[in-house]
Amino acid sequence: MNPKENFDSNFGEASVPASRLVTSLASPIDASCRVPLLVLFSGAALWLVVGLLLSLAAVMTFHKPDMFADCPLLTYGRVQPAANDALLYGFCIPAGLGVMLWIFARLSRAELALPLVPVVAANLWHFGVLVGVVAILLGDSTGFVWLEFPRGGSALLFAAFLLIAISAVATFGQRRECELYPSHWFLLAALLWFPWIYSTANLFLVAWPVRGVAQVAINSWFATNLIFVWLALVGLGTAFYFLPKLAGRPLQTYYLALFVFWTLILFGSWMGITVSAPLPAWMSAASSVAAALTLVPVLAVAIITFKTVRGVPHGGISCKGEPFCYIKFGTAAFVLSALMLIAEACPQISRVIGFTWFGPAQVQLQILGFFTVVMSGAIHELLPCVMGFGLPFPKLVRLQHWLFMPGIVLWAGSLAVGGVAQGMKLGNPQTAFADSTAAALMFLRVGTTGLLFILLGSLLFATNIFIMTLKWKLALFKSLLAAFKAPLATPSASASLRRDRAVAEGKGGEVKP
Amino acid sequence: MRNGVIVFIAAFIALGVSWCGFVLAPVMQLGTEKQAAVLNSSDVYPIGRPGEANQGLQVYRANGCAACHTEQVQQSGFACDVMITSAGTNPPAVIAAWWRMQTNFFPNEMTQRFYSVIPNSGGVPQFPFERVRKEIADIAVESFQNVGAKAEIHIIAIGPDIERGWGLRRSVAEDFLYDQPVQLGSLRAGPDLANVGARLPDANWQLVHLYAPQALVKNSTMPPFRFLFEVRKIGNAPSPDALQFSKAFAPPAGCEVVPKPEAKQLAAYLSSLRADAPLYEAPFTPIMTKP
Known part of the structure; x- marks a missing residue:
């Protein structure tokens, strides 16, 4: 049960100076992740720059409103969602998936399973984001917040995510130690979370849209579960892996992390319906209560981080x-x-x-x-x-x-x-x-x-x-x-x-x- | 937790429960929604938008107008105005009843306000109580009827948005019944548009504003949508659709600004935005006579 046992003791060994022989210095486990991670990360880095450039173009409207008055591609209402989606779908998710694959391989002490699958998937993913961002700029957005990509782009993203999830779960299945590390819980839950919310939102809003304000409820549910819960699951899963490793001491503590996991997925997934929305009052009331309860995992995260890095x-x-x-x-x-x-x-x-x-x-x-x-x-x-x-x-x-x-x-x-x-x-x-x-x-x-x-x-x-x-x-x-x-x-x-x-x-x- | 399957099941249950709450329940509760009856009328609400306005909704979506504009009016509650429609045969008794209630209900507030008065009634106020609670209004109406006057209650929605003139009541589910997609918006970098068709009914104003917002609203931060318009040489005769501008925003001499079909559709959509039917869940009394 001691989480310390799960540390990879050979983590620091690879910080060896650059060498001619590319393949020789990384451990086999690390080397098995190389190509998929490079494809995921280099695309993500590009989208980060593109997304921030688009953000900059969007905010320029507030410096000089008529800057892009003759250019439909760069009008604020198109650039702003394109920028957000490029950052979220272009950078955050592929970067998170790449880090997740590596953490799974490391914690399993096994090489990445099916390494070719995430390579194909990463290319598909980045192509899907390209399709989506271009479609938004051309005025083909679906009009739903965080779900602006039209069908083609969404389908590519969904397929790519499933492929990467297959490789991740296969790697997880190869693990040599039975005990799960806290990062495992968060990252595994994230693997389930995204396909579920993404398919629900696309089916109910884009493919066969429901009528009226039910769209608003589903869109809010999707947005919160993606921006708050999914990013928290992957981000915290990563932080809970690296914090103890870099601090050189175990996570403080295992049980508090377990508590964060449970409360985050139970309460966080109910947030997001705004008080003002023209929806039945019970929904926003439930959301407000869930938000108040989410205070618990958030404070617990602060405690874990502080206690782990202190001293x-x-x-x-x-x-x-x-x-x-x-x-x-x-x-x-x-x-x-x-x-x-x-x-x-x-x-x-x-x-x-x-x-x-x-x-x-x-x-x-x-x-x-x-x-x-x-x-x-x-x-x-x-x-x-x-x-x-x-x-x-x-x-x-x-x-x-x-x-x-x-x-x-x-x-x-x-x-x-x-x-x-x-x-x-x-x-x-x-x-x-x-x-x-x-x-x-x-x-x-x-x-x-x-x-x-x-x-x-x-x-x-x-x-x-x-x-x-x-x-x-x-x-x-x-x-x-x-x-x-x-x-x-x-x-x-x-x-x-x-x-x-x-x-x-x-x-x-x-x-x- | 030792087993990946347990983690999976935990996540499945947590997400499944919230899915039932915020996806399944709204679809069942709201997905089959129908038109609602307008209060005190045989009409139903809403009536679908005309075709051009529906195309305009897609222009609104394509250009992401909802990034800066909301279409939802807020309401913090409602209040009642008491209106005396007829002073009856004994106006002094009505005035006495009014003063009695005034001292009972608002002892600290001996009002000096100007009240519009019912003609030929010896000073019976038309609106003796404004913005009061429902219970007070009920008592007042009963008391006035006891002294022979005729009185009625007007329900008024209150809240900052209503006072800004952005609507007569809060936005409700029915307002969005025929919208696809529903674009409520979440940021008011620009004003709320839920009732812009009632507030600014002139489609020509909308077109000029789309082409050059700063020409009509000083210091507006709205980006101009000049790409929805065509600036072209005036041919044999000026186009009947050509827009008129003040000097600073006018096109070069010999040219005219003509809206493309998208601009006209967007203006038609904006003109169609009016959520002003009183409904059971968001009642108010439509008032025409109040000064």
Whole structure:
């Protein structure tokens, strides 16, 4: 039962300096994840940059309203959902799935099962996101929040997710230890969560739409279960794996994590129906109660994080910008964004902040401050192990953190404060409506600086991943060339070569010459 | 937990229960919804939008208007106005009854407000009590009837949105019966549009506003939708659809701005937005005579 036993003791060994021989330094388990993870992460990094660029284009409307007046593709109502979807479906989900595959392989102490399946799935996924984002920009959005992708894109995403889930579950099934680690619960639940909510929402809203406001209930249910619950499951599952590993002590404690898991899935999945929606009153009442109860897992997450990192080197709130910092900051952002979501569900508070920029602030904090930060920390930490050589620009990791942290505080913070300022005026009918928008405008403009910081940070992230991919491809090409040029080996020598390669690549299914 | 199957079942139950609550239940409760009867009338509500407005709904969806505009009016409660329709044969008794109730119900509030008065009644106020609770209004109507006057209760929705003139009552499920997709919106970067057709019924105003919002609303942050319009050379005769602008927003000389079909559809949709039928679940009294 001691979770410490489940740690991979060989985690640090792969931080060996870069080497010519790509395949030799990573452990077979890590090496088996290489190709699927590279496809997932490089696509995700690209979408992160694209999504933030689209966000920037969207917020420019509030600097100069007629900037894109002649360009239907970039009108605010299209760019804004396209940006959100590019960030969520383009970055968050594939990055989360990649990290999940690696954690499953590591915790199972087994190589990734069916490694070709996630490679195909990752390509399908990124193609699906491309179809969806282009369709939104062309005006073919479905009109449902977080479900804007038209049928074709959604079908691709759904199929790709199932394929990756098959590989993940197969890897999970290979595990050599019976005991489950807390990350297992969260990540397994996430594997069930997404296909269920995504298929429900697409069937009831897009394929065979139900009538009237039942659409609103289903859309709210889907959005909350995706943005709050799914991201929390994957993000916390990842954080609960890396926090103890990087802090060098067990998770504090196993039972508190179990408690978080249960309360999060039981209460979190009932949130999301706003107090104001024209739906039967029992729904928003149930949602408000669920939100109040969700306070329990959120506070428990704060306690777990604090107790785990307290008193260890670089622990507490001290920060040097390494992946440990990313995970700590991300978890803190989760607690804050969840508290904001709970506040929105409280009838007294929502009277002020309902319909204001406070809502988008919470979403941005959840997606960028929590999930993106946790994922980029995890990717920085695991990618050198998987590739067998270090990050090309390790200093950029620290720089990215120092761009992300103030950027997110500025961006989400100014949206939230602007939302409150807007809400104060909106609730007072003696104030002209234009005053309420004007109140938020200044904060939006200040917040744009924060968005620029985040964009710069994401460029650094993408640079590291792309150079790494390039280096790997180059080395692969060189070794192929060498193998091609080498004189024909005698049968015995070639057999030993094959054996070496098989050991190095871990049965080498995916890195075929 | 030792077993993956247990985790799976736990997640299945948790999500399944919320699925029953927020997917299955609404589909069963609201999915078969029908038109509702309008209060004190034989009409039903809603009536489907005309075809052009329905196409406009799709233009609204394609351009993501719901990213900045809500279509849901909030209401914090309702209050009653008491209206005396006839002072009866003994106006001084009516006034005395009014003063008695005034001191009973609102002892601290000896009102100096101006009341509109029923003509030729010796000063019987038309609205003796405004924005009062239902119980008080009921007592008042009964008391006025006891002294021979005729009085009735007007139900008024209250709340910041109503006072802004964004609607006469809160939005209810029936308002969205025929919408596909239903786009409630969640951010008011722009005003609520649930009743924009009643508030700004002029389709031409909507077209000019879509082309150049800043021409009509100073400091508006709305992006212009110029791509829904065509700026073209005036041919032999100006188009009957051409829009008129003030100097700062006018097209170059010799050109005119003509709305494309999408713009006309969107304007038709906006004009069709009016949720102003009193319903059982959101009652109010439509008042025409009140000053």
